[in-house]
Amino acid sequence: xxxxxxxxxxxxxxxxxxxxxxxxxxxxxxxxxxxxxxxxxxxxxxxxxxxxxxxxxxxxxxxxxxxxxxxxxxxxxxxxxxxxxxxxxxxxxxxxxxxxxxxxxxxxxxxxxxxxxxxxxxxxxxxxxxxxxxxxxxxxxxxxxxxxxxxxxxxxxxxxxxxxxxxxxxxxxxxxxxxxxxxxxxxxxxxxxxxxxxxxxxxxxxxxxxxxxxxxxxxxxxxxxxxxxx
Amino acid sequence: xxxxxxxxxxxxxxxxxxxxxxxxxxxxxxxxxxxxxxxxxxxxxxxxxxxxxxxxxxxxxxxxxxxxxxxxxxxxxxxxxxxxxxxxxxxxxxxxxxxxxxxxxxxxxxxxxxxxxxxxxxxxxxxxxxxxxxxxxxxxxxxxxxxxxxxxxxxxxxxxxxxxxxxxxxxxxxxxxxxxxxxxxxxxxxxxxxxxxxxxxxxxxxxxxxxxxxxxxxxxxxxxxxxxxxxxxxxxxxxxxxxxxxxxxxxxxxxxxxxxxxxxxxxxxxxxxxxxxxxxxxxxxxxxxxxxxxxxxxxxxxxxxxxxxxxxxxxxxxxxxxxxxxxxxxxxxxxxxxxxxxxxxxxxxxxxxxxxxxxxxxxxxxxxxxxxxxxxxxxxxxxxxxxxxxxxxxxxxxxxxxxxxxxxxxxxxxxxxxxxxxxxxxxxxxxxxxxxxxxxxxxxxxxxxxxxxxxxxxxxxxxxxxxxxxxxxxxxxxxxxxxxxxxxxxxxxxxxxxxxxxxxxxxxxxxxxxxxxxx
Numbered sequence: 007x008x009x010x011x012x013x014x015x016x017x018x019x020x021x022x023x024x025x026x027x028x029x030x031x032x033x034x035x036x037x038x039x040x041x042x043x044x045x046x047x048x049x050x051x052x053x054x055x056x057x058x059x060x061x062x063x064x065x066x067x068x069x070x071x072x073x074x075x076x077x078x079x080x081x082x083x084x085x086x087x088x089x090x091x092x093x094x095x096x097x098x099x100x101x102x103x104x105x106x107x108x109x110x111x112x113x114x115x116x117x118x119x120x121x122x123x124x125x126x127x128x129x130x131x132x133x134x135x136x137x138x139x140x141x142x143x144x145x146x147x148x149x150x151x152x153x154x155x156x157x158x159x160x161x162x163x164x165x166x167x168x169x170x171x172x173x174x175x176x177x178x179x180x181x182x183x184x185x186x187x188x189x190x191x192x193x194x195x196x197x198x199x200x201x202x203x204x205x206x207x208x209x210x211x212x213x214x215x216x217x218x219x220x221x222x223x224x225x226x227x228x229x230x231x232x233x234x235x236x
Numbered sequence: 237x238x239x240x241x242x243x244x245x246x247x248x249x250x251x252x253x254x255x256x257x258x259x260x261x262x263x264x265x266x267x268x269x270x271x272x273x274x275x276x277x278x279x280x281x282x283x284x285x286x287x288x289x290x291x292x293x294x295x296x297x298x299x300x301x302x303x304x305x306x307x308x309x310x311x312x313x314x315x316x317x318x319x320x321x322x323x324x325x326x327x328x329x330x331x332x333x334x335x336x337x338x339x340x341x342x343x344x345x346x347x348x349x350x351x352x353x354x355x356x357x358x359x360x361x362x363x364x365x366x367x368x369x370x371x372x373x374x375x376x377x378x379x380x381x382x383x384x385x386x387x388x389x390x391x392x393x394x395x396x397x398x399x400x401x402x403x404x405x406x407x408x409x410x411x412x413x414x415x416x417x418x419x420x421x422x423x424x425x426x427x428x429x430x431x432x433x434x435x436x437x438x439x440x441x442x443x444x445x446x447x448x449x450x451x452x453x454x455x456x457x458x459x460x461x462x463x464x465x466x467x468x469x470x471x472x473x474x475x476x477x478x479x480x481x482x483x484x485x486x487x488x489x490x491x492x493x494x495x496x497x498x499x500x501x502x503x504x505x506x507x508x509x510x511x512x513x514x515x516x517x518x519x520x521x522x523x524x525x526x527x528x529x530x531x532x533x534x535x536x537x538x539x540x541x542x543x544x545x546x547x548x549x550x551x552x553x554x555x556x557x558x559x560x561x562x563x564x565x566x567x568x569x570x571x572x573x574x575x576x577x578x579x580x581x582x583x584x585x586x587x588x589x590x591x592x593x594x595x596x597x598x599x600x601x602x603x604x605x606x607x608x609x610x611x612x613x614x615x616x617x618x619x620x621x622x623x624x625x626x627x628x629x630x631x632x633x634x635x636x637x638x639x640x641x642x643x644x645x646x647x648x649x650x651x652x653x654x655x656x657x658x659x660x661x662x663x664x665x666x667x668x669x670x671x672x673x674x675x676x677x678x679x680x681x682x683x684x685x686x687x688x689x690x691x692x693x694x695x696x697x698x699x700x701x702x703x704x705x706x707x708x709x710x711x712x713x714x715x716x717x718x719x720x721x722x723x724x725x726x727x728x729x730x731x732x733x734x735x736x737x738x739x740x741x742x743x744x745x746x747x748x749x750x751x752x753x754x755x
Contacts, residue, residue, distance in 0.1 A: 022532075022533070023532070023535055025536075026542075090528055094632060111535040112535040112537075114539075115543045115546055200593075201593040201626060202743060204626075205743050208598065218597065218601075220605070221601055226598050226605075228631050229631050229632035
């Protein structure tokens with residue numbers, strides 16, 4: 007990491023929630039900046055230059071999409087969304103706008119810290135430049151040679167399967183919405199054909215997961231999309 | 237005597253006796269006026285005076301009096317002016333020609349004049365009718381209720397056609413109901429005739445208005461999509477409406493009324509759906525606000541306890557236990573609130589499903605992952621056939637079903653026992669089962685466990701309020717499936733639900749490309 011202590015911007019209007027999130031983050035070695043509104047949050051993001059943003063979806067002066075769009079205009083720093091379960095649509099909208107991950111309220115502090123660490127790590131790795139060889143479970147993917155091995159044996163993937171795998175690996179730790187993945191892998195005319203995506207994810211699981219019915223790497227975010235974790 | 241019989245015979249054709257009397261008087265008057273001028277005037281001029289009289293009578297009094305006047309004029313002319321006077325005898329044979337021509341001209345003039353008069357009258361009547369129709373159309377266009385339509389229609393028939401009308405509309409049960417409510421005083425409607433007309437969409441008619449037949453006319457009110465009702469018009473009085481024109485007029489009126497009724501119907505439909513939309517939106521915004529207001533303090537409670545439990549250095553053991561207990565209870569409470577809100581949403585009316593074609597395996601895996609620690613004591617074995625087709629369902633709701641079923645199975649079976657998920661295709665259905673090794677469901681009421689706030693064992697030590705299975709049933713019902721509970725022969729409960737296979741979409745094959753093969 008470039009900075010000795012990462013700075014996290016917390017945009018949340020509930021003081022009680024801010025308090026425990028702040029104490030958990032500080033306990034984990036982060037510095038925390040706070041904001042209560044979208045406007046204030048964007049100003050803080052501009053002045054503090056945080057390494058990561060935690061954003062509540064139900065802010066008093068606007069919605070998360072506004073914030074993320076405003077932020078994405080000049081910054082690629084990771085954004086984690088905090089949302090209530092009843093707002094599936096808002097969640098998808100804000101992820102499509104460029105947010106990286108979400109947690110449903112109530113969330114466990116351990117889970118939040120794990121997500122924060124994962125995204126900060128990814129950020130740091132991206133700064134260093136990625137290695138062309140990635141490993142997860144018993145699988146090894148060499149992106150430079152386009153080779154996929156499982157327990158040392160080559161795995162045959164179709165071009166679409168490989169493209170999907172590459173997109174997921176490139177966004178490791180990030181929640182990818184159905185629309186986003188369909189656009190990246192199949193092209194803009196297929197964004198409504200979610201069954202294509204589901205079939206291909208299921209095929210990747212068959213080929214690369216130990217138990218395809220209970221995947222460890224290609225995770226389903228129900229109603230939203232997928233997340234790859236190494 | 238003869239005259240009386242004559243006028244009686246003509247009365248039937250529509251003119252009154254008075255007109256004939258006037259015609260006779262007019263001819264007499266002409267004779268009286270012309271007699272003193274007999275010396276000054278040529279006979280031809282006298283003939284002209286009589287012809288003028290006939291023309292005036294025709295114009296004023298109609299056809300019958302004109303014919304009478306024609307004959308009477310010739311008679312009077314012969315008796316009082318042609319020599320020898322005061323006798324029917326004629327001195328000169330040439331006068332016979334004069335009589336013949338005079339009679340012919342008088343009859344023709346009478347005929348032409350009355351024809352013109354009738355046409356003028358007809359035009360006036362039509363104009364009045366058109367104006368009345370226009371008024372009716374205007375009134376119907378502005379009508380805001382069925383009552384106003386009925387009122388406008390009755391008013392039209394009563395004041396412009398001098399007859400009574402009753403409208404019949406189907407009620408909620410489909411039976412035809414007469415409007416106004418006191419229709420029986422106005423007109424006796426035969427229900428079965430009205431029914432036939434309504435069902436067939438064809439009018440039932442019995443001659444013309446005023447044909448002397450007491451049976452009313454029945455006309456269907458044909459809207460653009462279906463018949464909206466029946467218009468019944470009393471025969472009887474005939475002011476203004478006669479003959480073939482009746483039918484056209486009635487058709488026009490019934491079309492106007494049908495349009496108005498249809499318009500009201502669509503306005504009503506639009507209003508109802510508007511109302512429903514507004515109330516649905518209100519309900520969902522109340523639920524969202526409620527969810528937010530309940531979840532926010534729960535999130536703070538849970539998160540605060542959780543972060544306390546993670547404090548470094550660790551808290552002393554008794555305090556940490558207490559903190560963990562607070563955290564776990566907050567989490568349970570939050571699950572309970574979620575279920576309550578889900579149920580409220582599902583019961584609030586129409587559930588909007590976001591149905592998509594997807595493999596069942598995915599939602600099963602997601603549910604197991606989501607429950608995580610709650611399933612720590614129970615290994616879950618998933619056995620889905622490899623050839624299971626894609627199914628169409630709402631993934632978020634189906635995840636709730638699996639979560640609730642798995643949670644239930646874990647709660648009611650001994651630690652360490654396995655939970656099974658299996659599926660099979662049976663005809664057009666796919667049956668999914670969740671099996672456990674617990675005590676199973678009470679034998680006497682396996683279906684009742686799906687009822688709201690119903691629990692297998694009333695005073696159980698296992699926490700819960702009996703929402704989970706009720707939510708499952710609501711969701712499966714919304715998908716058009718069926719859910720049932722049973723006990724396995726070897727012990728343990730089994731909940732099975734079915735979903736329709738439908739027509740899964742095709743996935744185009746990519747072909748045998750092996751781009752990433754090492755070769």
